Amino acid sequence: MRPIIEFCTNNMHFGTDEVMDKLESNPDYDVIEYGCLSNCGQCYMMPYAMVNGENVSANSSDELYNVIIEKIKEAEAWENLDLD
Numbered sequence: 001m002r003p004i005i006e007f008c009t010n011n012m013h014f015g016t017d018e019v020m021d022k023l024e025s026n027p028d029y030d031v032i033e034y035g036c037l038s039n040c041g042q043c044y045m046m047p048y049a050m051v052n053g054e055n056v057s058a059n060s061s062d063e064l065y066n067v068i069i070e071k072i073k074e075a076e077a078w079e080n081l082d083l084d
Contacts, residue, residue: 001079003072004030006050008037014047015061022065029072051075 007020024031039055042048047064048057051071058064 019065
């Protein structure tokens with residue numbers, strides 16, 4: 001299954017727009033930008049995104065990118081276990 005990574009436009013002031021652009025360059029990812037993901041309190045406080053419907057956050061946009069990649073790898077590992 002292709003990872004779905006969702007971003008809130010209101011969170012872009014943390015630099016998540018750069019993370020989104022970087023992830024969009026990978027054709028194996030579905031990257032979606034929404035006007036709002038309804039996590040306003042978190043959106044105001046820190047960089048975050050949704051990966052396959054799960055909320056992930058970090059202290060910086062660079063760290064968020066790494067958290068997203070790890071979450072994708074984790075999901076792929078579970079998928080591979082299901083196939084065996």
